[in-house]
Amino acid sequence: MLTIKLAFRNIVGAGLRTWLNVFVLSFAFVAILWIQGLINGQAKQIMNLMIDTELGGGQFWHKDYEPFDPLTLEESHGPVPAALEDLISSKRATPILITSGAIYPDGRVQSALLKGIDPDQVILDIPADILKKDSPVTIPALIGTRMAKQTKLMLGDYVTIRWRDIHGTFDAADIQIARVMNTNSPAIDMGQIWLPLDRMREMMQAPDEATLIVLEKDIQSVPGGSEEWIYRGLDFLLKDVVEIMKTKTASSSILYALLMAMALLAIFDTQVLSIFRRRKEMGTLMALGMTRGGVIKLFTLEGALHGILALIMGAVYGIPLLYLTAVKGLPLPTDAIDQMGIAMPSVLYPSYSLWLIGGTTFLVFITVTVVSFLPTRKIAKLKPTDALRGKLS
Amino acid sequence: MKNNVLIKTENLVKNYPMGGRKFTALNDINLSFNSGEFTGLVGPSGSGKTTLLNIVGALDNPSEGHAVVIGKDTSQLNHRESAQLRNEHLGFIFQTFNLLSVYNVFENVEFPLLLLGMSAEDRKKDVLQALEWVGLSDKVKSRPAQLSGGECQRVAVARAMVKKPKIVLADEPTANLDAANSYNILDMMVSLNKELNSTFLFATHDEKVIKYLRRVITLTDGKVVQDIEKTPEPNNA
Numbered sequence: 078m079l080t081i082k083l084a085f086r087n088i089v090g091a092g093l094r095t096w097l098n099v100f101v102l103s104f105a106f107v108a109i110l111w112i113q114g115l116i117n118g119q120a121k122q123i124m125n126l127m128i129d130t131e132l133g134g135g136q137f138w139h140k141d142y143e144p145f146d147p148l149t150l151e152e153s154h155g156p157v158p159a160a161l162e163d164l165i166s167s168k169r170a171t172p173i174l175i176t177s178g179a180i181y182p183d184g185r186v187q188s189a190l191l192k193g194i195d196p197d198q199v200i201l202d203i204p205a206d207i208l209k210k211d212s213p214v215t216i217p218a219l220i221g222t223r224m225a226k227q228t229k230l231m232l233g234d235y236v237t238i239r240w241r242d243i244h245g246t247f248d249a250a251d252i253q254i255a256r257v258m259n260t261n262s263p264a265i266d267m268g269q270i271w272l273p274l275d276r277m278r279e280m281m282q283a284p285d286e287a288t289l290i291v292l293e294k295d296i297q298s299v300p301g302g303s304e305e306w307i308y309r310g311l312d313f314l315l316k317d318v319v320e321i322m323k324t325k326t327a328s329s330s331i332l333y334a335l336l337m338a339m340a341l342l343a344i345f346d347t348q349v350l351s352i353f354r355r356r357k358e359m360g361t362l363m364a365l366g367m368t369r370g371g372v373i374k375l376f377t378l379e380g381a382l383h384g385i386l387a388l389i390m391g392a393v394y395g396i397p398l399l400y401l402t403a404v405k406g407l408p409l410p411t412d413a414i415d416q417m418g419i420a421m422p423s424v425l426y427p428s429y430s431l432w433l434i435g436g437t438t439f440l441v442f443i444t445v446t447v448v449s450f451l452p453t454r455k456i457a458k459l460k461p462t463d464a465l466r467g468k469l470s
Numbered sequence: 471m472k473n474n475v476l477i478k479t480e481n482l483v484k485n486y487p488m489g490g491r492k493f494t495a496l497n498d499i500n501l502s503f504n505s506g507e508f509t510g511l512v513g514p515s516g517s518g519k520t521t522l523l524n525i526v527g528a529l530d531n532p533s534e535g536h537a538v539v540i541g542k543d544t545s546q547l548n549h550r551e552s553a554q555l556r557n558e559h560l561g562f563i564f565q566t567f568n569l570l571s572v573y574n575v576f577e578n579v580e581f582p583l584l585l586l587g588m589s590a591e592d593r594k595k596d597v598l599q600a601l602e603w604v605g606l607s608d609k610v611k612s613r614p615a616q617l618s619g620g621e622c623q624r625v626a627v628a629r630a631m632v633k634k635p636k637i638v639l640a641d642e643p644t645a646n647l648d649a650a651n652s653y654n655i656l657d658m659m660v661s662l663n664k665e666l667n668s669t670f671l672f673a674t675h676d677e678k679v680i681k682y683l684r685r686v687i688t689l690t691d692g693k694v695v696q697d698i699e700k701t702p703e704p705n706n707a
């Protein structure tokens with residue numbers, strides 16, 4: 078009790094220096110929370126976005142399908158398995174047929190992924206219903222803004238596409254751009270053309286076939302896979318994103334370390350300088366009857382109190398700041414979104430878990446205390462007479 | 471008043487290591503001090519005055535021999551026990567005052583009482599009384615930086631006296647003060663010495679202090695060369 082009272086007196090008495098340290102420390106504390114909250118929120122949002130636009134609640138892949146190898150597409154399709162037919166007819170799963178083809182905007186050739194999707198599907202957040210106004214003559218196509226930019230295609234444009242059917246025969250047809258969609262997910266946009274599934278099956282001469290089947294979100298029971306169709310759960314499908322987020326967290330922890338180092342330097346500096354500047358004070362305290370242990374406790378507590386004050390000060394301006402960004406979100410420039418190459422929300426909403434707040438608070442407090450204690454230990458070696466003379470043994 | 475022995479040194483020797491050899495700062499000191507003394511250690515610079523004061527104050531240990539302070543052999547005490555001895559029975563007054571700069575006058579004087587674990591009420595009463603002794607009742611809230619040197623030393627005296635210690639150790643308490651302030655402080659100490667029967671032990675070469683002493687012990691090269699009782703001749707100016 079006495080030590081707390083004295084430590085409090087000391088740091089309040091030290092005035093400006095204390096408040097400067099406390100501010101720097103609180104700044105690091107709030108910044109760490111803020112950045113980590115944004116990263117966590119971003120990870121959550123990206124995953125949700127991918128689930129909504131791309132992954133659904135999991136997928137069945139044709140055994141030969143390998144998304145990063147377009148050459149596999151020629152083989153990787155097969156009849157929809159009987160086990161999934163019920164799910165598909167009740168719109169709780171939707172098949173997607175993929176092949177690689179070419180597109181000839183302005184007579185120049187570009188390769189493109191052709192993806193057939195059921196216009197009536199309700200699983201993915203893709204405006205596929207636009208592909209419904211199917212006339213026997215034109216094939217409607219849906220592309221994203223990025224693909225539109227790549228190909229300079231606009232709404233209503235006609236363009237020739239070429240592909241090979243499952244027997245290896247080349248064929249060509251004209252499609253009309255029925256919609257240019259604006260999506261945050263490059264994975265359903267870049268280099269791709271969405272076509273009505275039925276037309277695509279005709280084009281491929283592959284009735285009832287699919288490359289993959291997307292399951293609805295929150296699906297209760299997943300039917301068993303087969304040799305032909307392999308189940309890919311979200312664990313598998315999100316593996317890459319989780320990996321990216323991990324490296325991101327790692328690089329952000331360098332930022333943390335820097336922020337913490339900056340803050341701790343302020344404390345360490347005060348504490349180390351104390352040992353030199355306040356030797357005489359320590360000697361005086363000992364002469365007045367304070368034990369060495371008491372002096373160490375006092376100086377360590379002074380440092381720890383910096384931590385507590387910083388937490389309080391951080392709460393004063395941090396809570397409104399963190400709350401505001403959590404509610405309003407943080408808009409991202411579109412350039413930044415496309416540079417990432419993965420699905421990115423256009424407005425970031427940070428997510429602060431209890432674990433994050435508690436952990437950071439604990440970390441700040443413990444490190445401040447340790448950093449205060451380390452130089453203070455030197456006092457233990459100090460003889461009162463040397464301390465009084467202002468000498469360090 | 472019964473004069474019992476408060477401090478006794480027996481064959482006390484203090485060596486300091488000095489470039490492989492040892493330097494003898496105190497050599498075979500045998501002294502005893504009774505309660506209520508007003509005594510000074512005098513002698514040239516480097517003669518060992520501060521060293522002896524520190525050993526008596528349990529801030530330092532002798533190399534050989536013993537210093538028995540209030541019945542306790544200081545070399546037998548651990549850190550905690552020697553801190554307790556200082557806390558309960560010793561008051562220090564330093565040449566450079568050594569006030570705690572972030573505390574105000576009241577808090578500085580209150581400090582030893584906090585260590586003693588006294589109640590807030592008792593502390594307040596005693597601090598105000600001590601400040602009255604030294605005539606600083608009107609500066610309770612001032613910080614040391616706002617005080618003159620003489621006032622600082624009066625705060626230091628109040629801090630040393632507030633717990634009515636058996637022994638007050640003062641190392642060159644007037645060295646940073648002008649003549650008027652020195653006499654002022656000395657008069658104050660004499661009256662506190664009479665009122666509380668505390669033993670005052672000075673280390674000094676200030677003639678003004680020496681005039682007030684009732685016993686003068688002269689050290690030279692770490693040895694006691696003279697130990698005389700005399701009649702004090704306080705300043706009447």
Ligand SMILES: Nc1ncnc2c1ncn2[C@@H]1O[C@H](COP(=O)(O)OP(=O)(O)OP(=O)(O)O)[C@@H](O)[C@H]1O
Pocket residue numbers: 486487493495513514515516517518519520521522673
């Ligand atoms: N920690 C130390 N290490 C080595 N030598 C020391 C130490 N402290 C004191 N001495 C030496 O011991 C001798 C006595 O020192 P002390 O401080 O007791 O003298 P003093 O009589 O108080 O002198 P002054 O009047 O100048 O204050 C000096 O020669 C000093 O150099």
Ligand SMILES: [Mg+2]
Pocket residue numbers: 519520521641673
């Ligand atoms: Mg000296």
